[in-house]
Amino acid sequence: MSNQTEAEAGLVARTEPIASFDQQLTLVSRIQHALHSNPALVPLIVLLLSVAVFGALLGTKFFSSFALTLILQQVAIVGIVGAAQSLVILTAGIDLSVGAIMVLSSVIMGQFTFRLGLPPALAVACGLAVGTFIGFVNGWLVARVRLPPFIVTLGMWQIALAANFLYSGNETIRAQEIEAHAPLLQFFGRSFTIGGAVFTYGVIFFIVLVLVLAYVLRHTAWGRHVYAVGDDPEAAALSGVNTRRILISVYTLTGLICAFAGWVLIGRIGSVSPTSGQSANIESITAVVIGGISLFGGRGSILGMFFGALIVGVFSLGLRLLGADAQWTYLLIGALIIGAVAVDQWIRKVSA
Amino acid sequence: MSNQTEAEAGLVARTEPIASFDQQLTLVSRIQHALHSNPALVPLIVLLLSVAVFGALLGTKFFSSFALTLILQQVAIVGIVGAAQSLVILTAGIDLSVGAIMVLSSVIMGQFTFRLGLPPALAVACGLAVGTFIGFVNGWLVARVRLPPFIVTLGMWQIALAANFLYSGNETIRAQEIEAHAPLLQFFGRSFTIGGAVFTYGVIFFIVLVLVLAYVLRHTAWGRHVYAVGDDPEAAALSGVNTRRILISVYTLTGLICAFAGWVLIGRIGSVSPTSGQSANIESITAVVIGGISLFGGRGSILGMFFGALIVGVFSLGLRLLGADAQWTYLLIGALIIGAVAVDQWIRKVSA
Amino acid sequence: QDVTACLITKTDTNPFFVKMKEGAEAKAAELGVTLKSFAGRIDGDHETQVAAIETCIADGASGILIAASDTSAIVQSVQQARDAGLVVIALDTPLTPIDAADATFATDNFLAGELIGKWAAGKLGDEAANAKIAMLNLGISQPTVDVLRNQGFLQGFGIELGDPNKWGDETDPRIVGHDVTDGNEEGGRRAMENLLAKDPTINVVHTINEPSAAGAYEALKSFGRENDVLIVSVDGGCPGVANVKEGVIGATSQQYPLQMAALGVEAIRAWADTGAKPEPTPGKDFFDTGVALVTDEPVEGVESIDSDEGAALCWG
């Protein structure tokens, strides 16, 4: 009998039970557990804190349903683009072309209606198709040609933006004209009011989009695969995930969502302007990162991005209402971004 | 006697030689080996190809020592900032504040000389010190407070840029004034000519900086540690690298290099202007990524960044000389960035 | 009573708008008006301006002074503000349509361009027929000021325009090329280098503003061409006027942002007190705050002031 098998003699009388999973559940440990299993809670806490602080400083000017829903309107576009950005960043990529896709799609919706004379619904469909197609090209280059996402989308950003200026001839289509001839383009700008709170359809779209994506990422196989690809692409491929298909679908979906953002944008500003959306890239990435999604992929939740976008919105409106001038606002927002994430980090640490 | 030890009986008569490392060295395998051990060779090839193509299309207009050194002058600042950016990206970080540090430092050099009346040398020293200090704060926040580099430098970007505008009061100091009273500030703008080729001191600084950093990264312990930290920070810490010290030193050095870039900037534009350098972030990151340095850290060489910066410079000037208008140039550069990296990827693949 | 006014500029990094803000602040302090100022991040960033308008409405301001980044895109928000009872005054850049604002205090940017175009043509005399012109513009998104100054210059110089709503579609062989500068020294130098590499015989340079002119001058200097090229520009800031005096810039069209801002604040005060709206300049659909050509080498047929006079009126 071999030694190793000899050693196994000690196993004969084994009587281990299945490990039991119950434990004392104190309040603190419950909170800790909640924070661990819902990473979006931390940015939510930061958000509530900042609303409270500005509310205390500004009173009802800020703490009214009107002002609070105004923040929602102001962040809706960055938030929609941020939702798309979240998907890409979860796969350990980055999409610098989101802003350009958004503007180009909105320009196509407008120009196809007014220059080519297409029915608005068809023009909108064309805009959505173009956005989706650009997203698909991004995905194809990333997944098939294996180029770094940063480079692919940087190049696509320039291409889409230049195409946008070239095609539109730098012309803005005025709100009055759209209102008169193609109100469908402004669909997402319509709003309804519930006791002082103003909700535009764009805001509703934003919220629904985030909820749907949160559901998909958490409760479907595709969602788990997105996380797996971002976490360790090699391991994901070895364990049976079609990483290419996932990447292509993520970028394509991102393109579609950005095209929708373009439509929402028309609703928000009323007109179709080729110079919109220039800071959508950096702002969407900021929302994603403040929301606790790791730029290295595979970690974080899209609800976090939602709260992250709102945090920036609260700071911006709050500081403006406090009367800080623009440069001071930028300076303070810079400091607050660092501060918000430091608080986030600290909460995670003490709750570990 | 145990089975495992029994198995080892087979070892008694072992006679393995030390593995020998010699091999047939064909031309192809030599090239392959060169490409593998010098990752910067691939962007160099892309660079030479693009110079050749534009040279063929444009003849001596492009292929003159004058035009080629003009490209060097045009990329020097992005290149210097890119060298700093490379260090940070090698540690798997990213520095969005490089442009802001550069401008703020140049503004301090100018304003301290002209508003506070300090001797130019002292003002320059102050500018360098401020840049270094901002870098140190970035590093401290990243290494000690463990905040994500993206967030830290995003915040710092806004802070430094706003500070720059607030402090300078958006005032430009004119070239003529600097020339008359503080020519030291324009030091890097001086130039000498060797047979049609024009070299500014700024260009020389850029080249020397890249060579020194290439040496340091390859041949000193600090350089190896930078790679190790970017590769796998946990493994680096476990195997005895002081990751915090490395991170802080990298960001601090980055701040110093950006401050130098600010000084070179004064030399290039003659004046001190708070609105310069706004695109330095994205351009420096582009150069780094085209140069083959991985955004995930730990892989790539700073010489690659050098060639990456030149590739962009060659494309920009080449396209302008071909007569593309500004919008088309912008579009084509986007396409060419993707193309350059695709060629790079392809060379790596066939040489694998 | 308490009057709050908002000032929304395109950016607050361009000295032009910084001075506009200073002018507004000074006037506001004099009239007892609380002034809050906002700005876009970059030229063309009209979304931040929309957010700023919304903030002003939420803040209960009496009026808004705005230099619009996109003259059409902003109109719907402006309408919202007017519906909420605020008076909206466009500064520097008229809205499209111009009556979307209650009033407009602006420079005629096309005229500003035209003045320097005429001056350059006059200065070259017969040589104007063989000129080699470099056009250094603002950005590829072609903001309206950029287009107006560019097209104004070409018209003034006597070049046939293509579509007057965009630059870059003219076919006149005298134009060597267009490039973009982002309105700063660095971009000015790079753009000038690019165009000089394309054609080293350039002898006229149109620049979108004075910082880009200073950058272009550095490039010319490095090519050894600084003395035989005409640089013209628009703005009339103090560094620019000083550059005219020293011969760096041949001529510049001077605008008056301080005046625009001061007039704007006065108008809001008046509106809050009496409900009266300001009247436009007779014969124009806006209140023209004027533009003057500053040069030390006057040319027959183009009215101008010299650099000393310009320095007395300059704004930053």
Place this chain on the structure above:
Amino acid sequence: MQAILSARGLDKRYGRVTALDNCDFDLMPGEILAVIGDNGAGKSSLIKVLSGAIIPDSGEVFLDGRKVNFSSPIDARLAGVETVYQTLAMSPALSIADNMFMGRELRKPGFLGSVLRQLDRAAMERIARDKLSDLGLTTIQNINQAVETLSGGQRQGVAVARAAAFGSKVIILDEPTAALGVKESRRVLDLIQDVRGRGIPIILISHNMPHVFEVADRIHVHRLGRRLCVIDPKDYTMSDAVAFMTGAKAPPDIAASAA
């Protein structure tokens, strides 16, 4: 008898390093084939080719006698070949259950599953826990733990449980017990024999000679990137096997025991 999985003339080079050098391979139906060899002999490279994880520079792979071209592990899995890689191939940030069902998630029955495509987490967690208990991995305290928080051995146990649960035609195990304790190793060996009992052939790479000689029907000795010989554990001693694989002894004629 026809081999169920075989390969001929596989080559794989990485730059200057040769991992596979004209390598052949045969797995017979229903057998446990052990693959032994020095560190770096190319065993992992061999099974990566067989499972579609790497594409060889040249050579052919046959499944059930038909030539196959696996271009990814998914192809191999769809063909019924399940593999535990030496690096384990798990997504560190995802939970144990997520990892076990990666690529073949269970959906809820009815509308929720078919239309909303909702995952049946409860079922997946239950099955995952059962499979782990089968392997005696009772120290895992929380089935929703991220894999990165597991101990080295626990992680390996999860990977083995995954392959055993889903393999239908061939199961490949690359050093499945390397990090496992005595108890858990024993369970894995028992499991391997169970699986063979179900008629599924197994490729087992291991450095543990007693384990190899206990369970293997045939032993493929790998040396310097190729099959050196195939021996029957009943005909040779462990010491012979080690002598072959280290090159201390000349191998027997390959045909002798290649079935």
Place this chain on the structure above:
Amino acid sequence: MQAILSARGLDKRYGRVTALDNCDFDLMPGEILAVIGDNGAGKSSLIKVLSGAIIPDSGEVFLDGRKVNFSSPIDARLAGVETVYQTLAMSPALSIADNMFMGRELRKPGFLGSVLRQLDRAAMERIARDKLSDLGLTTIQNINQAVETLSGGQRQGVAVARAAAFGSKVIILDEPTAALGVKESRRVLDLIQDVRGRGIPIILISHNMPHVFEVADRIHVHRLGRRLCVIDPKDYTMSDAVAFMTGAKAPPDIAASAA
């Protein structure tokens, strides 16, 4: 006799998971102490505390009788404690030589080294190759290969060679032979005995009972996050040891053999 490295009352929790639960530890001068226990028992967590890689929630560590607070592995290394972690702790993209000398690089003599701080690559590569040859890792074809391109076993060999080359006071090995072949494992065991011969005590974590019983002077049995008992391999059989660690048998009085 005083313990060279010891610990009292160590606790470490990860969220809901308890890794160490009031754990004690003692290593005597010049001995080889084996640590055995089930997967997930907390062995790796224990040695991570001892080597400064994690900071315990509570409890104390003593080196040579003096309380120490290692806040990082560097502190421990400076104090002469060298560790091979189960995850190996190597930088994948760097070369073998770079990894072996990480944090204690050799510089060229003279001006090049002292002023230009240039590394002496030739010397580092030579030494690295020698150390690997000592372990019989002769299949490594290129000393400048990136570690990520090594086979699992080769990688482990490099980590062990690194610790053996530099440990001066205590060497900790967490499953050093898990991925190694027969030959390489034997070399590592020989090496362990060599090192002990130089008077340096060793902590050896292993699941391989024959190895443990061959080289260990004492065996620390770890169970559910704490030291269950310490036994002398001469007094107990392997089967006893396994019975203790799986809980099948009650442990002897801890004091009995705790030196």
